Structure formats: structure tokens, C-alpha cells
Amino acid sequence: MDIGFIGLGAMGSAIATNLVNTSGHAITVWNRTAAKAESLVAVGAKLAKTPKEAGAGKSIVFSMLADDSALHAALSGDDGLLAGLPKGALHVSLSTIAVATADQVAALHHERGQRYVSAPVFGRPDAAAAGRLFIAAAGAAPDLDEAEPVLAAIGQKVFRIGDKPSAANLVKLCGNFAILAAIETMAEAMALAEKGGVAKAKLLEVLTGTLFDAPVYRTYGRILVEERFTPAGFKAPLGLKDMRLVGEAADKSRVAMPLLSLVRDHLLETIAKEGEDIDWTGIGKTVARNAGI
Amino acid sequence: MDIGFIGLGAMGSAIATNLVNTSGHAITVWNRTAAKAESLVAVGAKLAKTPKEAGAGKSIVFSMLADDSALHAALSGDDGLLAGLPKGALHVSLSTIAVATADQVAALHHERGQRYVSAPVFGRPDAAAAGRLFIAAAGAAPDLDEAEPVLAAIGQKVFRIGDKPSAANLVKLCGNFAILAAIETMAEAMALAEKGGVAKAKLLEVLTGTLFDAPVYRTYGRILVEERFTPAGFKAPLGLKDMRLVGEAADKSRVAMPLLSLVRDHLLETIAKEGEDIDWTGIGKTVARNAGI
Amino acid sequence: MDIGFIGLGAMGSAIATNLVNTSGHAITVWNRTAAKAESLVAVGAKLAKTPKEAGAGKSIVFSMLADDSALHAALSGDDGLLAGLPKGALHVSLSTIAVATADQVAALHHERGQRYVSAPVFGRPDAAAAGRLFIAAAGAAPDLDEAEPVLAAIGQKVFRIGDKPSAANLVKLCGNFAILAAIETMAEAMALAEKGGVAKAKLLEVLTGTLFDAPVYRTYGRILVEERFTPAGFKAPLGLKDMRLVGEAADKSRVAMPLLSLVRDHLLETIAKEGEDIDWTGIGKTVARNAGI
Amino acid sequence: MDIGFIGLGAMGSAIATNLVNTSGHAITVWNRTAAKAESLVAVGAKLAKTPKEAGAGKSIVFSMLADDSALHAALSGDDGLLAGLPKGALHVSLSTIAVATADQVAALHHERGQRYVSAPVFGRPDAAAAGRLFIAAAGAAPDLDEAEPVLAAIGQKVFRIGDKPSAANLVKLCGNFAILAAIETMAEAMALAEKGGVAKAKLLEVLTGTLFDAPVYRTYGRILVEERFTPAGFKAPLGLKDMRLVGEAADKSRVAMPLLSLVRDHLLETIAKEGEDIDWTGIGKTVARNAGI
Known part of the structure; x- marks a missing residue:
């Protein structure tokens, strides 16, 4: 599978590195500061120039961003993920964001025929690097089923909260x-x-x-x-x-x-x-x- | 060993019954309402008519009372434990009482040449019946050493807090x-x-x-x-x-x-x-x- | 003097009516729901179709709006007050708004060479109708001097807070x-x-x-x-x-x-x-x- | 009238001095530390050696003590006010004490056929010296009527709270x-x-x-x-x-x-x-x- 991954802060880097090392998937990463992607590129990740490019042609994209405004910035505009993600593709947001923001993002994807799952994580960077996070995931059951194999590589346990994505947040x-x-x-x-x-x-x-x-x-x-x-x-x-x-x-x-x-x-x-x-x-x-x- | 035990509410009964059944010690019990002692007498406990009598001739007496005033009442007066406990004997209070009360009780015993340990417990009556309480104990080290074998029958673990009894409270x-x-x-x-x-x-x-x-x-x-x-x-x-x-x-x-x-x-x-x-x-x-x- | 007045809710209506009745100034009013302006027009106020029109050609405009978003809406866009208020003219905001909003509004006016004063009021509609409000006003001293005569008709007392408008808020x-x-x-x-x-x-x-x-x-x-x-x-x-x-x-x-x-x-x-x-x-x-x- | 006055701290001294100076009543004072009574004796007050003596033969006694335990101490024992106050006489407590304490004191007086009014005061020593305190008074109506003339010399206004003394506290x-x-x-x-x-x-x-x-x-x-x-x-x-x-x-x-x-x-x-x-x-x-x- 070809996976997009947006956001390479302390948590995002650790998660993405673990995915590259253990999942066998091809990963395309994007980060606002490209320099932070270097170590990932060194182990085999592809580098996208924009969130749009990170989402282009993917069936699933993960994001781990610092806060609501960083997520909004990565989603919107000509270079944003909303513009790049194919119809029917799935965005899995790992970030800790507002409940209302999750509702808005879900609606934005829905308007474009894209799918959305909230899957915020419990744990610190060292747990992320070891694939030992706990994950609370919510969204439509088929979407959760689809995300599950990758989430299983990210965390030690996934809790399914319900079908409304923001419930996980x-x-x-x-x-x-x-x-x-x-x-x-x-x-x-x-x-x-x-x-x-x-x-x-x-x-x-x-x-x-x-x-x-x-x-x-x-x-x-x-x-x-x-x-x-x-x-x-x-x-x-x-x-x-x-x-x-x-x-x-x-x-x-x-x-x-x-x-x-x-x-x-x-x-x-x-x-x-x-x-x-x-x-x-x-x-x-x-x-x-x-x-x- | 001959043990005194004062206070047979839900917790006290469960603890005393467990001691009778498992410790092999002779137990003399007292309760304000004597009827509550019947089941203990039935399994071999002796019944004292007063706290004084429960303490008379014992080297160690345990108490488990509802509150500070019940403890004061059992200690003082002509029929009280203070009057009955021999010089050098040890009173181990299992009750949840005020820090200041524990200090007072320690002083009262000290004036009479008696010894005092606070050993309040964590757990409900079912844990008490099974000898599975947790115990926080404080007092002079030799006093704790002396109480330890009986405490080990009462609880699954004893935490030593220090040499000032009220620290356990x-x-x-x-x-x-x-x-x-x-x-x-x-x-x-x-x-x-x-x-x-x-x-x-x-x-x-x-x-x-x-x-x-x-x-x-x-x-x-x-x-x-x-x-x-x-x-x-x-x-x-x-x-x-x-x-x-x-x-x-x-x-x-x-x-x-x-x-x-x-x-x-x-x-x-x-x-x-x-x-x-x-x-x-x-x-x-x-x-x-x-x-x- | 020709005065603009924006916002005719319970408080705004009472203030504007009092101004029409007692100040001798010509008042041009605007409200999102024009029907609420009828009683004011009946006593001599002119009706503007937009905030821009209410501000056009005035040296001073007052606003009394429900909240921060209503104020933003009245200010911005092609029909907004920012577009209508002449250079050098003064906007006096009577609304209870966020400190940060007052700072933003002050900056927006400053960019356009317009002036801004915050003058939120204490009191209920009956006090407003009677010109008995208390007013906390802040802004540049000459701006406060200019607003003072009208504020004196609105309230029984004006407290000068300082030269930064948001301090009044x-x-x-x-x-x-x-x-x-x-x-x-x-x-x-x-x-x-x-x-x-x-x-x-x-x-x-x-x-x-x-x-x-x-x-x-x-x-x-x-x-x-x-x-x-x-x-x-x-x-x-x-x-x-x-x-x-x-x-x-x-x-x-x-x-x-x-x-x-x-x-x-x-x-x-x-x-x-x-x-x-x-x-x-x-x-x-x-x-x-x-x-x- | 011959009045007893117990307690000469900052507040008590100021009140008693004002009474001596303005009320025309003979005042017998008591304080735990007799030295504090000297200035009052200098202006005409009599000095009692015990609270009992301060109450003996009086129809009305006022007290102003630091706290509940000081009041209890002045009331009880062989030298206490309870022992000295004649049957039918009235104790007016000006102190800020617990509601429960006021109930106890009222009961103690009642047992002895004495009467009790709570009349705690609002104000600092300077207001006390000037007879400008505010007083909240509660007790049986005839008792309040009897205390009223003296209270009127102590404070600028007396609020009658009800017939249960502790309500004033x-x-x-x-x-x-x-x-x-x-x-x-x-x-x-x-x-x-x-x-x-x-x-x-x-x-x-x-x-x-x-x-x-x-x-x-x-x-x-x-x-x-x-x-x-x-x-x-x-x-x-x-x-x-x-x-x-x-x-x-x-x-x-x-x-x-x-x-x-x-x-x-x-x-x-x-x-x-x-x-x-x-x-x-x-x-x-x-x-x-x-x-x-």
C-alpha cells in the first residue's frame, strides 16, 4: 500500500519512522519544514512538496499535527490535502484537536466525497517509536476496518469509540x-x-x-x-x-x-x-x- | 499469643474473625453492643465486658473503631483501655482517625508507659475477611516489629511509614x-x-x-x-x-x-x-x- | 453635528432615541433588521441601507452591537463601516467585546487613517433611555475630547481609562x-x-x-x-x-x-x-x- | 443601670470606654489580663476579679471575647459568669462565635433561668469607640427590648434578626x-x-x-x-x-x-x-x- 503521512513533529516523526521500518508500506511524507523529513527520506520515505502532493493518488493518508490551525492549514488552499486526496480516499487524523474541528474536517471531506477517521493517540514519542501507542478511533465501520492494519502497526491497542469521528477526539x-x-x-x-x-x-x-x-x-x-x-x-x-x-x-x-x-x-x-x-x-x-x- | 480486639463493626468483625480463623492466637473481643460479638464467640473468641477487660493482661491489643469519638470513649474512663492495658503493652489502632487524635492517643499511652502504633487499613469488609487489606503502619521500629506478624495475617502488605504513629493516619x-x-x-x-x-x-x-x-x-x-x-x-x-x-x-x-x-x-x-x-x-x-x- | 449610529438592539435603540431626543444632532442609523429603525425614523433619524452608508461623510460614528462577530460583520466587506468612514473620522464602539477584538478593530481603523475609541457602557436599557449609563472610555486624548460631548448625552459619567482603546473593554x-x-x-x-x-x-x-x-x-x-x-x-x-x-x-x-x-x-x-x-x-x-x- | 462588661480586647475596650463616657451607666468590667482594664478604671469603671463577680447582682451583662473558647472559659467554672449572673438577668454576647456555640450558651443560660441574646457587631475598633458599629441582634423580643437602649449607645443601627439568638451569629x-x-x-x-x-x-x-x-x-x-x-x-x-x-x-x-x-x-x-x-x-x-x- 502507498501511504501519505503529513506532519513530522516529535510524535509524527516517530510514528512515520516506525511505519517505514516495520510496515512494509511505501510512505510519502510532508512537513512544513522539509528539513525534518531528511531522516525519513534516508530510510526510504518519499518527500512531497505540499500536503496536496502527499495525498495525490493515495487511498489512505495519516496526519499528526500540532494543533487545530496546523491541521486547517495543511487541509486547505490550493496546496492542501483536500485538493489532493482522491475521491473515496481516507484521511486518518492522529492529532489531538477540538471536537468541533473534527466535525468540521469530517464535513469538509464528506463534501468532496472523501472519507475521514479520527484516531488520536495516547503516549509519548518513545512509545510512538516503538509502535506502543494506545489509539482511540472513531468513524464509519468500513473506514475503521480499512485503517486498522496500519493503526495496528502504530499502536499496541485500538479502541473503537463509535461511528462519529469526533467522538474519538x-x-x-x-x-x-x-x-x-x-x-x-x-x-x-x-x-x-x-x-x-x-x-x-x-x-x-x-x-x-x-x-x-x-x-x-x-x-x-x-x-x-x-x-x-x-x-x-x-x-x-x-x-x-x-x-x-x-x-x-x-x-x-x-x-x-x-x-x-x-x-x-x-x-x-x-x-x-x-x-x-x-x-x-x-x-x-x-x-x-x-x-x- | 493472647490478643485483645476492640470494635466489631463491619470492618472490625471481618478482621477479628479472620484472626480467629487463621492466626492461631487467642482473641478477647469487646464491642459497645455485645450482640455483635456473638458470631466471634461462637468460633472461639472470649468476650470482654469492657475495653479495660479486653486489655487486661495482654501484650498487644488491636482496635478498629468508627471514628475519633468512639476511640476516645473506648480509651478513657474507669472501664477504658488506658486503665486496663499493662505497662509496656502495645495498642495498635487500625481506625481511620484524625492526625491530631493519633498524636493525642500516642501521648496518653506514653504517659502510662504503654506503647502505641497507628496502622490504618485500605480495603472493604470483604478484603478484611480474606486478610487482603493494605496497611499503613507507623510507630517505633521495635513496636512495628512486634505488631508485624499479626498485621501480616490482617493484610496482604504492610507499608512502614515512619516512627511517628500519626504519619500513618x-x-x-x-x-x-x-x-x-x-x-x-x-x-x-x-x-x-x-x-x-x-x-x-x-x-x-x-x-x-x-x-x-x-x-x-x-x-x-x-x-x-x-x-x-x-x-x-x-x-x-x-x-x-x-x-x-x-x-x-x-x-x-x-x-x-x-x-x-x-x-x-x-x-x-x-x-x-x-x-x-x-x-x-x-x-x-x-x-x-x-x-x- | 451629523452622527452615525450602528446597531439598534435594546441598548442601541434606547441610546440612539435618547440622542435624537436630547442632543440636537442629526443621526443616521443602521441596523441589520431595518424594521427596528422605524421608531427612530419616526422621531427624525435618517436611515442608512448599509454600515458604509451610515459612516459616509460623518466625523463621528457610534456602534452598539451584540457581540464581536456582529461588530466584525458591520465593519468589513464592501458595505462595511471601514469602507465608508472618512479618513480622520472617529468610530466610538459602545459594545461589550473582547479585549483582543478591540485591539484588532483599532488596528483596522489605524490602517485606514481612521480613529477609534472604545467606550463600553454599564447599565440596562432603561438607564440608556434616560441617558444615565456609566461609560468607561479609552483612546487617544484628543479622540476622547471629541467624543466626550456625545458621551455626556449618553451617560451620567464618563471614566477615562487610558490611551489604549481596549483598556476600556x-x-x-x-x-x-x-x-x-x-x-x-x-x-x-x-x-x-x-x-x-x-x-x-x-x-x-x-x-x-x-x-x-x-x-x-x-x-x-x-x-x-x-x-x-x-x-x-x-x-x-x-x-x-x-x-x-x-x-x-x-x-x-x-x-x-x-x-x-x-x-x-x-x-x-x-x-x-x-x-x-x-x-x-x-x-x-x-x-x-x-x-x- | 449597673452593667457588667466582660472582655477588654481592642473591640471590647473601645465599646466599654464609649459606654462609660456616653451612657451614664455604672460599668463593672472584667478582663483575663487585668492590666488592660486600667484605662477604664481611670475613667470610672469598677473592676471585677472574676467573670462571676462582673455578673453578680447585675440585670444585664455584655461580653466581647476573642473566640468560642474564650467565651466558654469566661462562662464556666466556679468563677464563671454562669455562676454569678442572677436568675432572670440577661447576657448579651457581642462576640463573633459559632452558631453551635451560641445555641449551647443559650441553653446553658436557660437551664439556670438566665436569659441570653446574641448581638454580634460589624465594624472596627475606631467605629466601636465612636459608637458607630452595626449590630445584628437576636433573641426573645422582650430581651431585645431590654438590651436595645445600651445597644443604641454601642452602635449606629440595630438589626433585629429573629427570636433564636444564634440566628444573629x-x-x-x-x-x-x-x-x-x-x-x-x-x-x-x-x-x-x-x-x-x-x-x-x-x-x-x-x-x-x-x-x-x-x-x-x-x-x-x-x-x-x-x-x-x-x-x-x-x-x-x-x-x-x-x-x-x-x-x-x-x-x-x-x-x-x-x-x-x-x-x-x-x-x-x-x-x-x-x-x-x-x-x-x-x-x-x-x-x-x-x-x-
């Missing part, structure tokens, strides 16, 4: 919210423990040794214990952007989410105090400082 | 806070998902299938999905009491915990709307109703 | 936030008082008779006491829109405003439960219901 | 909550304004010049503008104590008050960061620091 946003809520929870509990004379590492040992034995507590808990807030694995402003996307969906659906408001405010406070480059787990530093630690 | 309170925070997190995410057309069960499947693969999400998530808020496994007013204990410790240590405030307010709101008998997971009902579901 | 948004915060404050205190056996009216009497003797407590307090949540004087979704504008400014400036988050969540909850037509004071109903009243 | 607590909510409101709005280029003083001018023209905004707004957080007029830990009393009443009545939780958390955070001696308006400093100011 909603689930992904819920997941990111839940991660930040777990970080806030640990941060507050650790501040209380520390001021009460119990080491953060000890508290984490008890939590992850009992009811909280999950990657979200182990991974982020260790960062909080070691206070590794810079350099950022995932910058606070990106986390804030995601929380805004959750908030927009919640506003539109008329769902009050006070815990979302709390973590959003703590991200904002963290950025105000610590700068734009801190990791989103930096809310742990904020909570500690607010406790006088 | 602080860890236990942090754990209960973290459970309620996880419930709030799922409740908000599920409300958003549901109004956006994604079934709660589907969201839970994705969460527990990825980063959130822990008992706290599986157990409480299922309750939220099935909306099993009555009959209560753990009543909301008891949860509120625990959150107040966390709040008292936080106030005293000067630690602001806005997420604690949020879950406390949601418990209060849930009780105001649904009555005193609802389960503490009922905050999921509150969150859903507040979203217009 | 920021102040206006702060004011609306403070109103909703006062409503939330009274709602919570009244719920506590009511469940404790003190009538809401009695509490309000004490508050407004002591430190809280201000219109914001008297006006909104009476609505809360009388539970006049429908028909809406100011609909909750409009209040939510304003709080979002505050939130956008706060996000951009990196200012955490947890009280803003709280009132925004309560508006959202109120709309979810009570529907889109409830007054923004309806958060009082939400707070009371959440207390089991 | 509830109203007083609501008032203190509303003050802190107004401080929080201004603090957040000022942080947003300041980072957006608008001076705090300018924002306050607009607020107090329009809908927010009340002492609470003028007085506390000026403190926030001038950042006069030390020395404290009312220390943050005392504000925290009052907010806890509100919280206890809310917990008991099952009323969720998220804004109360927010200001309580901000007080706690302020104390954690700035120390125990900062004024309760210091939450303005916390909000500003959290915004990176």
Missing part, C-alpha cells in the same frame, strides 16, 4: 483531563504529606502499591517526587491548550466541570510564575509553593 | 482523598462523554485499558457506570467526615488543597440533594445532574 | 465579572441563611444596611430574594459569553482567576438545568437547589 | 464571608487589570463610581490598591477562623458553598506564604503573585 480529551487531574491529586496529597513529615516518595509507594497501581500514577508520580519539571516532556502551555479544548466541548455541551477549571487555573498559575517552558506536571511545584514549601 | 487520609478525587475525575469526564454521545462504559474501557489501569478506576468506575449509589458501600457522610479530617490536617499544616475543597463540596451537595444514605460515589450523580443529565 | 469585563461574583456571594450566603432559619430578605437588609450599601447588592439582591429568574433581564448565555471574554483576556495575560472559573461553571450548570432563557442571576437558583432548598 | 458570619468574597473579587479583577495595563486604582475608581459604591469596596479596595497588608488590621488566621465557623454552619446545614471554600483556601495559602501576621486582605497579594505580578 472527545475521549482523547477526557483522557488528557484525567491525567492532569491525577497529577493535581498527587500534588496536593504530596504537599500535605511533606508538611506533615512524610516523604513524597513514601506516599507514592503506598498509593501505587495499593489502589493506584497504574501507569498514570507511577509515571507522573515519579516526576513529582523527583521534581523534574524542566526540561519539559509536555509543556504547560500545550496542556493548557488541551484543557481549553476540553472546556470548549464542555461549554458547548453545557457540562460544568469544576475540576477541569481547577487544573486549568493551576496550569495558568504555573506558567505565570515559572514561564512558558515548564512541564505540565509543574502544577506540582505550584501546589507545593502555595503550601509554603 | 496522614497517609491513610491522603489515600481516601485520592480515591474521591479519582471518582470526581471520572464523574466529570463521564458527564462530558455522555452528553457528547460516548457511553460511560466506553470511556471507562479506554481509561482502564490505557494509563488508568488501577483498582481505583476499575472498582469505582464500574459503580459510576452502573449508577449503583444505593445501598451505600461507604456512605457519603462518612466520606465527608474523612475529608474533614484531611481538611483539619491541611489547615493545621497550612496547606491549601483546592481539589479537597471541591470534592468536599460535592459530597455536601450530594447529601443535601440525595439524603444521608447515599454512597460517596453519589457525587457522580451530582455531577451528572449538574450537567443536565 | 478590559475594565468593562472586570465590572461584569464583579457583578456576577456579587451575585454568587449573595446566593451562597442566602442559601446558608435560609437553611439556618433566616429569611433571605432579612440577610439582604443587613448587608445593604451596612457595608454592602451599593446598587449591585440592592438590585441583584432583590432579584434573588424575589426569585425573578424569568423572564430574563440578561440571559445566562450572554453572561457566559462575557465571562468567556474575561477568561480569554486572563488566559492571554496569564492570570489565574479561580472565582471567575467558579461563576462560569455555575452559569453553565444553570443553563444545563434551567434552559437557555434563564436570567444570569439564575445561579442563585442553582446554589439553592444544590443546598437541597 | 449566622448573619454575622454571612457578613464576614461576603467581605472576604468582595476582597477576592477585587483582587482577581485588579490582577487582570494590572497585567492588562490598567492601574488598580483606576479600576477601583470605576467600580466604586458605578455599581459598587459601598464601604466594603471603598475600604478594602483602598487597602488592596495601596498593598497595606502589614501591620494587619484583622489578621488572616482570624479570618480563617471565621471562615471555618461559616464552614461548620454550612456543613451542619448541608449547604455547599464553593466560594467559601475558595476564599478559605486563599487565606490558607496566604498564611503559608506570608506568615501568620498578614492582614486577611493579603489574599490580594496571593492572587497577584499567582498571576506572576
Whole structure:
């Protein structure tokens, strides 16, 4: 199969490289900054000059872009993917984008007789490179069936959410919210423990040794214990952007989410105090400082 | 060994029964309502008429009481454990009580030349019956060493927190806070998902299938999905009491915990709307109703 | 003087009618729905077919539009005010709009050699009809001097905020936030008082008779006491829109405003439960219901 | 009339001095630290050695004590007011105390055939010295009638709340909550304004010049503008104590008050960061620091 792949940031590069190395498919890549494609071209990928060219003649194209506006930019205009993708072809968007954006993109493809699936991923670049991401996918069943073999090379597990593509984006946003809520929870509990004379590492040992034995507590808990807030694995402003996307969906659906408001405010406070480059787990530093630690 | 055991509520009964059945120790039990001791007497426990009597001549006494005032009542007065426990003997408190109360109780025992360990437990009555609780224990190392064999019969794992007994109570309170925070997190995410057309069960499947693969999400998530808020496994007013204990410790240590405030307010709101008998997971009902579901 | 006036909703109509009746200026009006201009034409206003026509040949044009998009629509395109307003002429925007929008509009006018002042108003239609609004105005000093005589006919007092037009919009948004915060404050205190056996009216009497003797407590307090949540004087979704504008400014400036988050969540909850037509004071109903009243 | 007066802190001294100077009544005073009574004795007050002695033979006794435990201490024991006050005599408590405490004190007096009125006051020592306090009074109507002439000398206005004494305490607590909510409101709005280029003083001018023209905004707004957080007029830990009393009443009545939780958390955070001696308006400093100011 001949696959198009749009967007070669940290996540996109890792996914595309893994596909080139393991899937046996021919991959045509495009990135706004072409230099980032060099290592992929070196291992056999073809380089497209525009998103349009990356989509031309393909039956399936994947995209992994930084945000909604980057996706819009890659789709529209004379050089855009919408102009290049053949009728009947399938666009699988791996990006974390707004629910409303996914609905718009689905409609744009539908107008042109193209097909669209949302398949946002859970995991960091190292998981992407190893094909160990988790994927939430939604769209028409035949479209999901068609995407599945490639998604199986990208991730360790694919969850089918439903037939409306944006439902997968909603689930992904819920997941990111839940991660930040777990970080806030640990941060507050650790501040209380520390001021009460119990080491953060000890508290984490008890939590992850009992009811909280999950990657979200182990991974982020260790960062909080070691206070590794810079350099950022995932910058606070990106986390804030995601929380805004959750908030927009919640506003539109008329769902009050006070815990979302709390973590959003703590991200904002963290950025105000610590700068734009801190990791989103930096809310742990904020909570500690607010406790006088 | 001859063991005293004070407090035969749902948890205390299950623990004591397990000890009688598996530990080979002679157990002398006391409960405010003697009738609750009958099944234990039937399997071989001795019945004490007062806490004092339950402690008399023992080298170690365990207690599992409903709250701080029940513990105070069992300790003090002419019939109290303080009056009965021999010099040098050890009191191991399994109850979830205030940090400040644990400090007071430790001091009271110390004045009498008695010893004290806090060893609050994580788990429900079925885990207690099976000896599968988790235990956070703190106190002087020799005291912990002495308690350890019996604790090993009570729980599947003992975490040593430190040499100040109340530190274990602080860890236990942090754990209960973290459970309620996880419930709030799922409740908000599920409300958003549901109004956006994604079934709660589907969201839970994705969460527990990825980063959130822990008992706290599986157990409480299922309750939220099935909306099993009555009959209560753990009543909301008891949860509120625990959150107040966390709040008292936080106030005293000067630690602001806005997420604690949020879950406390949601418990209060849930009780105001649904009555005193609802389960503490009922905050999921509150969150859903507040979203217009 | 010959004045242009764009936007004849409830507020715009009242302001323009007052100007026609009291200022002695010739007024040319435009509204998207021309029928709404009839009563003004009847008292002597001229009717423009487009915003461009309303601005043509004028030295000063006022606008009072529902939101940012209505303002953008009236400004842009071949029929827009930007195309009609002479070089050197002044646009005074009375609308409650985003800080960022005011910055954009100021820049658009500047590019064309036109001038711009933001002068959002405090008050309801009856105050507008009586020329009793309060006005926060910002822009270059000579521009404010030029607008002042007309603003003096519109309002009872003009506050000069500074030379950057959007600063006035920021102040206006702060004011609306403070109103909703006062409503939330009274709602919570009244719920506590009511469940404790003190009538809401009695509490309000004490508050407004002591430190809280201000219109914001008297006006909104009476609505809360009388539970006049429908028909809406100011609909909750409009209040939510304003709080979002505050939130956008706060996000951009990196200012955490947890009280803003709280009132925004309560508006959202109120709309979810009570529907889109409830007054923004309806958060009082939400707070009371959440207390089991 | 011969009046007893218990408690000569800053507020009590100012009230008692004003009574001695203006009311023409004979006053017998008691204070835990007798030295604080010297200036009163110099102007004609009699000095009692115990609260019992201050109450002996009086038909009416006023008390103004720092908190619930100080009141309990003055009431109970062999030297307490309960032991000294004649049958049928009236105790008027001016202190800010818990609703539950007022209920207990009312019951204690009732058991002894004594009468009790709660009459907490609004205002600072300078208003007390000038007889310009506001008073919320509750109790049996004849008891209020009897207290009224003296209360009229203490304050500029007496609000009758009802016949249950503790209702006045509830109203007083609501008032203190509303003050802190107004401080929080201004603090957040000022942080947003300041980072957006608008001076705090300018924002306050607009607020107090329009809908927010009340002492609470003028007085506390000026403190926030001038950042006069030390020395404290009312220390943050005392504000925290009052907010806890509100919280206890809310917990008991099952009323969720998220804004109360927010200001309580901000007080706690302020104390954690700035120390125990900062004024309760210091939450303005916390909000500003959290915004990176």
C-alpha cells in the first residue's frame, strides 16, 4: 500500500519512522519544514512538496499535527490535502484537536466525497517509536476496518469509540483531563504529606502499591517526587491548550466541570510564575509553593 | 499469643474473625453492643465486658473503631483501655482517625508507659475477611516489629511509614482523598462523554485499558457506570467526615488543597440533594445532574 | 453635528432615541433588521441601507452591537463601516467585546487613517433611555475630547481609562465579572441563611444596611430574594459569553482567576438545568437547589 | 443601670470606654489580663476579679471575647459568669462565635433561668469607640427590648434578626464571608487589570463610581490598591477562623458553598506564604503573585 503521512513533529516523526521500518508500506511524507523529513527520506520515505502532493493518488493518508490551525492549514488552499486526496480516499487524523474541528474536517471531506477517521493517540514519542501507542478511533465501520492494519502497526491497542469521528477526539480529551487531574491529586496529597513529615516518595509507594497501581500514577508520580519539571516532556502551555479544548466541548455541551477549571487555573498559575517552558506536571511545584514549601 | 480486639463493626468483625480463623492466637473481643460479638464467640473468641477487660493482661491489643469519638470513649474512663492495658503493652489502632487524635492517643499511652502504633487499613469488609487489606503502619521500629506478624495475617502488605504513629493516619487520609478525587475525575469526564454521545462504559474501557489501569478506576468506575449509589458501600457522610479530617490536617499544616475543597463540596451537595444514605460515589450523580443529565 | 449610529438592539435603540431626543444632532442609523429603525425614523433619524452608508461623510460614528462577530460583520466587506468612514473620522464602539477584538478593530481603523475609541457602557436599557449609563472610555486624548460631548448625552459619567482603546473593554469585563461574583456571594450566603432559619430578605437588609450599601447588592439582591429568574433581564448565555471574554483576556495575560472559573461553571450548570432563557442571576437558583432548598 | 462588661480586647475596650463616657451607666468590667482594664478604671469603671463577680447582682451583662473558647472559659467554672449572673438577668454576647456555640450558651443560660441574646457587631475598633458599629441582634423580643437602649449607645443601627439568638451569629458570619468574597473579587479583577495595563486604582475608581459604591469596596479596595497588608488590621488566621465557623454552619446545614471554600483556601495559602501576621486582605497579594505580578 502507498501511504501519505503529513506532519513530522516529535510524535509524527516517530510514528512515520516506525511505519517505514516495520510496515512494509511505501510512505510519502510532508512537513512544513522539509528539513525534518531528511531522516525519513534516508530510510526510504518519499518527500512531497505540499500536503496536496502527499495525498495525490493515495487511498489512505495519516496526519499528526500540532494543533487545530496546523491541521486547517495543511487541509486547505490550493496546496492542501483536500485538493489532493482522491475521491473515496481516507484521511486518518492522529492529532489531538477540538471536537468541533473534527466535525468540521469530517464535513469538509464528506463534501468532496472523501472519507475521514479520527484516531488520536495516547503516549509519548518513545512509545510512538516503538509502535506502543494506545489509539482511540472513531468513524464509519468500513473506514475503521480499512485503517486498522496500519493503526495496528502504530499502536499496541485500538479502541473503537463509535461511528462519529469526533467522538474519538472527545475521549482523547477526557483522557488528557484525567491525567492532569491525577497529577493535581498527587500534588496536593504530596504537599500535605511533606508538611506533615512524610516523604513524597513514601506516599507514592503506598498509593501505587495499593489502589493506584497504574501507569498514570507511577509515571507522573515519579516526576513529582523527583521534581523534574524542566526540561519539559509536555509543556504547560500545550496542556493548557488541551484543557481549553476540553472546556470548549464542555461549554458547548453545557457540562460544568469544576475540576477541569481547577487544573486549568493551576496550569495558568504555573506558567505565570515559572514561564512558558515548564512541564505540565509543574502544577506540582505550584501546589507545593502555595503550601509554603 | 493472647490478643485483645476492640470494635466489631463491619470492618472490625471481618478482621477479628479472620484472626480467629487463621492466626492461631487467642482473641478477647469487646464491642459497645455485645450482640455483635456473638458470631466471634461462637468460633472461639472470649468476650470482654469492657475495653479495660479486653486489655487486661495482654501484650498487644488491636482496635478498629468508627471514628475519633468512639476511640476516645473506648480509651478513657474507669472501664477504658488506658486503665486496663499493662505497662509496656502495645495498642495498635487500625481506625481511620484524625492526625491530631493519633498524636493525642500516642501521648496518653506514653504517659502510662504503654506503647502505641497507628496502622490504618485500605480495603472493604470483604478484603478484611480474606486478610487482603493494605496497611499503613507507623510507630517505633521495635513496636512495628512486634505488631508485624499479626498485621501480616490482617493484610496482604504492610507499608512502614515512619516512627511517628500519626504519619500513618496522614497517609491513610491522603489515600481516601485520592480515591474521591479519582471518582470526581471520572464523574466529570463521564458527564462530558455522555452528553457528547460516548457511553460511560466506553470511556471507562479506554481509561482502564490505557494509563488508568488501577483498582481505583476499575472498582469505582464500574459503580459510576452502573449508577449503583444505593445501598451505600461507604456512605457519603462518612466520606465527608474523612475529608474533614484531611481538611483539619491541611489547615493545621497550612496547606491549601483546592481539589479537597471541591470534592468536599460535592459530597455536601450530594447529601443535601440525595439524603444521608447515599454512597460517596453519589457525587457522580451530582455531577451528572449538574450537567443536565 | 451629523452622527452615525450602528446597531439598534435594546441598548442601541434606547441610546440612539435618547440622542435624537436630547442632543440636537442629526443621526443616521443602521441596523441589520431595518424594521427596528422605524421608531427612530419616526422621531427624525435618517436611515442608512448599509454600515458604509451610515459612516459616509460623518466625523463621528457610534456602534452598539451584540457581540464581536456582529461588530466584525458591520465593519468589513464592501458595505462595511471601514469602507465608508472618512479618513480622520472617529468610530466610538459602545459594545461589550473582547479585549483582543478591540485591539484588532483599532488596528483596522489605524490602517485606514481612521480613529477609534472604545467606550463600553454599564447599565440596562432603561438607564440608556434616560441617558444615565456609566461609560468607561479609552483612546487617544484628543479622540476622547471629541467624543466626550456625545458621551455626556449618553451617560451620567464618563471614566477615562487610558490611551489604549481596549483598556476600556478590559475594565468593562472586570465590572461584569464583579457583578456576577456579587451575585454568587449573595446566593451562597442566602442559601446558608435560609437553611439556618433566616429569611433571605432579612440577610439582604443587613448587608445593604451596612457595608454592602451599593446598587449591585440592592438590585441583584432583590432579584434573588424575589426569585425573578424569568423572564430574563440578561440571559445566562450572554453572561457566559462575557465571562468567556474575561477568561480569554486572563488566559492571554496569564492570570489565574479561580472565582471567575467558579461563576462560569455555575452559569453553565444553570443553563444545563434551567434552559437557555434563564436570567444570569439564575445561579442563585442553582446554589439553592444544590443546598437541597 | 449597673452593667457588667466582660472582655477588654481592642473591640471590647473601645465599646466599654464609649459606654462609660456616653451612657451614664455604672460599668463593672472584667478582663483575663487585668492590666488592660486600667484605662477604664481611670475613667470610672469598677473592676471585677472574676467573670462571676462582673455578673453578680447585675440585670444585664455584655461580653466581647476573642473566640468560642474564650467565651466558654469566661462562662464556666466556679468563677464563671454562669455562676454569678442572677436568675432572670440577661447576657448579651457581642462576640463573633459559632452558631453551635451560641445555641449551647443559650441553653446553658436557660437551664439556670438566665436569659441570653446574641448581638454580634460589624465594624472596627475606631467605629466601636465612636459608637458607630452595626449590630445584628437576636433573641426573645422582650430581651431585645431590654438590651436595645445600651445597644443604641454601642452602635449606629440595630438589626433585629429573629427570636433564636444564634440566628444573629449566622448573619454575622454571612457578613464576614461576603467581605472576604468582595476582597477576592477585587483582587482577581485588579490582577487582570494590572497585567492588562490598567492601574488598580483606576479600576477601583470605576467600580466604586458605578455599581459598587459601598464601604466594603471603598475600604478594602483602598487597602488592596495601596498593598497595606502589614501591620494587619484583622489578621488572616482570624479570618480563617471565621471562615471555618461559616464552614461548620454550612456543613451542619448541608449547604455547599464553593466560594467559601475558595476564599478559605486563599487565606490558607496566604498564611503559608506570608506568615501568620498578614492582614486577611493579603489574599490580594496571593492572587497577584499567582498571576506572576
